[in-house]
Amino acid sequence: MKSDEFKIFNLKNRKFGEIKIVRTLIVDALRSEKGIKRFTRDFIGAGPRTIAGILESYGINSKIITPENLNIKELTDYDLLFISAMTIDLIAVNKVIKKWKRYNNSPIFIGGPITSNPFDLKSLEFNLAFMGESEESLEKIINFGLKDGKLPSFSDLKKINGIFYRKNGEIIIIKPNSYISKEMLNKFQPSIERITDYPYYFIARVYIECIRGCSNFLRPTIKLSENIECNNCGKCSDSLDERLDCPQNIPPGCGFCSVPSVYGPPRSRSVSNIVNEIKGLIRKGVRRLVLGGSDFLDYEREELVKPLPLTDPYHPLPNSEKIEELLSEITSIPEVKNNKAYIFIENIKACLFSREIAKIISKYLPNTSVSIGCESGSSDYLKSIGKPSSVEDIIKSIRICKEFGIRTHCYFIHGLPNQNISVLKETKDLMENLDKIGTDKITIYRFKPLPKSSFEKFNYKRYKLSEQIKKLAIKINYNRKLALIDKKFQVVIAEPHKRNKNDGIGYILEGGPTVLIKNGGKLIGKEVIVRIISVLSDKFVEGEIIN
Incomplete structure (x- = not known):
């Protein structure tokens, strides 16, 4: 065994060649923050099931568990630990690793948005981590030995892009992966079997990944913390492939979001993959399913511009034919058709929403709900942070949804950079306007800087008016609940x-x-x-x- 291999996997007195990977434990730490899911107990993401699905396709057994349900049996019965987490889950991940090491000295792999900035993980005692999309990197690790129950050699690891590891307390990064192809995205099916590992799978909102990536390759125009500022070069309105890179090195997309920089332009899963996953989950007892992605209206929109990448949040218009095909196939599933299983749509961009789309959604999913990211009530401010939708787009979308019987859930963010008193007042006005129109729910998020986003180096700024906005949202939501009494x-x-x-x-x-x-x-x-x-x-x- 080479000394470098020993240092990477830190397996104490176990010889590298003696490691036998028979069972893998996947800890779903997504949104666990300090170790317990407080606000998303009824939500199950797609990432951990995707990892389990890849392992299953090569005959590798796995089990999914949440941090709060981790016990001694799980800590001693498995040969490899995968942890899937977000940047806000660092404390939860650290707790899981310490528990694991107390009873088990087998390797620890980490993936998910938490790895966006590898150096943020320097304090964690892990062995290997996946940057961005893990499908290609994990498949190579599997083919380099994991499928035969062995860990890859150090020389093989150096051939795998998109991973990093700790060596002598330092983070060593192998060359980052490029965004995976649409074919690779559709190669593996998220695990159906492992859904029952979750305690509340029978009533949870189970996320179905329909689209990976985002079409918004606009950039914020406000001055960034490291003195980088948009110089209006025009590349954000240039040809689709030119928009991928910015001369000022400003990350693409809304300033608070890292999806375009981490996952790239949209690629859609096929109708058959999505429908087969939904059918399988329903057979397992799942009742509520969410069609997910950064924007459902990006579904198969990339097909309208191929072979170029879809980097324009406005044009072309949504691929209504493929959206209708998908919804038609989903609602032909008997359990969905007979209201034994319910389908929701997570996110839509207001700038792409139209009466044509509302007509299709309401035809197949009457009384469903959609989520719309509003963020602010100032169109000028929205443009300055790279947001493609205007206040007019938002109001129009809510009105159309109301007309077609589609329920709406609106998101806002407080504490964003340059979100001054004037902007906050306009936000308050928009919330009151949306309440009058009849939006069903308003959620206020506190700004949190994310690695690989334009606002990564900014800190949350608190205003007194922010508290008023939060109280207004509580009042609006409370009054909506009052209308439910006796129903x-x-x-x-x-x-x-x-x-x-x-x-x-x-x-x-x-x-x-x-x-x-x-x-x-x-x-x-x-x-x-x-x-x-x-x-x-x-x-x-x-x-x-x-x-």
Whole structure:
């Protein structure tokens, strides 16, 4: 065994050649922050299931678990640890690694958005990490020995792009991967089997990746922290391939977002892959599924400009033919058709939304919900941070959704760079306007700088008006909940209430607030009809079982 191999994998007294990889444990730490999922307990992402699917395709066994459910059995029964996490999950990841090392000295691999800046992971005791998209890198590691139960040699590792590792306390980066092809994206299917590893899979909103990447290759025009500033060179409105690179080295996309720089232009999964995944998950008992991507309206839009990359958030218009084909196939699934399973759409760009698209969505998914990123109420400010949609686009989209019976969930961000008092006042005005139009929910996020985004070096700035905006969102959402009193919903009870075990926590199948169900603590997994009797907060309502 070479000394370099020993240092990379840090396997103490175990000889490198004696390592036998039989079972892998995948820890889904996404949105776990300090170790427990607080606000997204009913949401399951696609990343960990994608890793499990790749391993399954080569006959490698795996299991998915969340940090809070990690116990001694899992810590001792597995030969390799994968951790999938976001940048906000650093504390949770550190806790998982320390637990693992207490009982197991087998290798630790890390992937997900947390690896966007490798040097942020310098304090973690991992062995190998994947930068950006992991499909190609992981497949090479599998072919270099993992499929035969062995770890790759040091010389083989140096042939794999898109990975980095720790050596003598330093981060060593192999050449980054280019964005994976559409063919590679469609080569592997996220694991269906492993969905039942999640405690609340039967009522969770399960994310179905439809598109990878984003078409917004505009750049922020505000001055960045390292004195980089847009010089209006015109490349952001140049030919599609020219937009990939910026002479000023400004990362593409909205300033707060890293998706375009980490995952590149959009590539869509095929209709058959998506539909087969949904069918498989429904057979396993999944009831709520979210068609995901940075913008659902980018679905197969890249086909309209190929072989060029799709780097224009405005043109061409959405590929309505492929969107309709996808929704038609999904709603032909008997469980979806008969309202035994529910489909939601995560994100749409307001600048691409139209009556034609609303007509298609409402035809196949009546009363579904869509999410729209608003961020601010100032069109000038939106343009300055690289956002393609204007306030007019946002208002138009909400009105169209209301007309076609599509529910809307609007997102805003406070504490962004240069978000001064004037901008915040315009944001408050827009929120009040959207409330009058009839948006169903408003969520306010606090700005958090992300690696590989334009605003990576900025810090959150607090304004007094930010607190007013947060309070306004709470008031709007609370009033929306009041309108639910005396209405009846199909609810699945997911878990007992933490303080009063006699009561249960449930989720409305067609979407809506979390429900505290009196005397529902012994009906875990059951579907019941619940009448809403009171509003507990802007996020919670109370219901009683009537059937």
